[in-house]
Amino acid sequence: MDIRLDGRTAMITGGSKGIGLAIATRMAASGADVALLARRAEVLEAAKQAVGRTARGRVLTVACDVSQAAEVARAHDAVMAGLGRVDILVNNAGTSQTGAFTTITDEVWQADLDLKLFAAIRLARLAWPQMAERHWGRIINVLNIGAKAPKAGSAPTAVSRAAGMALTKILAGEGAPHNILVNALHVGLIESDQWVRRHAQQQAGSTYDDFLAEMGKGIPMGRVGTAEEFANLACFLASDAASYVTGTSINVDGNLSPVM
Template identity: 55%
Template structure:
């Protein structure tokens, strides 16, 4: 089965690296126009080049914006629409792990994490859903992590922010299903991205990154870490017409790591 997104426009936050970039390239190769939003313009420019190579016939844009800020989100959305057209597919993918001991987390830390991971998704959904409703078709995919379902010690504020995103996913799915707007979440486990390479460079302990990845994968039931492309393949399915009866789900893509379904 070939999954296509011809004629669709996608907006992906956190889209310049890792999972976001892989999704962006996968969506573009499937025929979509893609707008990616992140902060580092140099990395965004490189990503834009990859999108144009994947689908040179579509309009793409790479927008530098801080999605923690409401006015920046509004600007990014407006720029994406102006260049690529109204948003049919929204992927809320911004955020990184910010786990630490609870007593060390300040009010400012909590607010920053909520702004980055939860309020950015809230604000973009509010901007994108009216168009989706008007045309009777829309897809929203929220990137979460295993802490959203099964939080462990020292995982705040990330686990709390992601759990709120999980609840919002279900609430929006129930509210907008009659309008043809489908809302789902992908719950990530341990996937090989630039964040893990940065962690390996910071912590050391292994001669090569491949050794680090192999050792980390030993604690996963599948016996390995996942690949960004495996994540993007599932996102492409949810964004496509093939997933027309799938909404309100939070799918684990974790090699069996999460202790709950």
């Protein structure tokens, strides 16, 4: 199936590396104009060059911290000024902040919720009116499998991601009459920049490929997923091919999660 996004505009948070960059690359190659949002301008510039190699439309970058309400509003204004509309919103920004419950301070809880939950709320609220007016919109919330099956020591991430799953279902219900389709994709173990950093920190003497292979042993499919595999599903959900799919919560995890 040739998934096309010609004439659409996508805004992707956390778009400079990993899954966000893969989604931006896939959507741009499918014909969409794309706006990449991330904190560091220099990393965004490199991402723009990478996306531009196969892009069929325009590529815009906006440096911003989506955990800050004023920054979110400024970034949305910049995308509207540069590309004119937002048809597809991908809320991908986030980290894997975890720890023992009694060690997590109020400040850490608030920072995690601001980055993973309130950023998605604020961006959806800004994009919603124009999507409803055009009777076409897509919102994809990138969560993780811990939102469905949280383990001990997985706060605050599992809690903020579970809230994102509830938000997805609420928005899907309210968006359906306006043809605004809202879905969640749950990350399992997917190749991303966080694993590159973790491998470097461990300094275990193994290669990065060996590191990924070891992680893959605990996955039923026997390997870690790729960001491109994740991006393929995101692109499908953003397209007209998925015109009757909304309110879903899909694991992209090689059957790692015990919960569907």
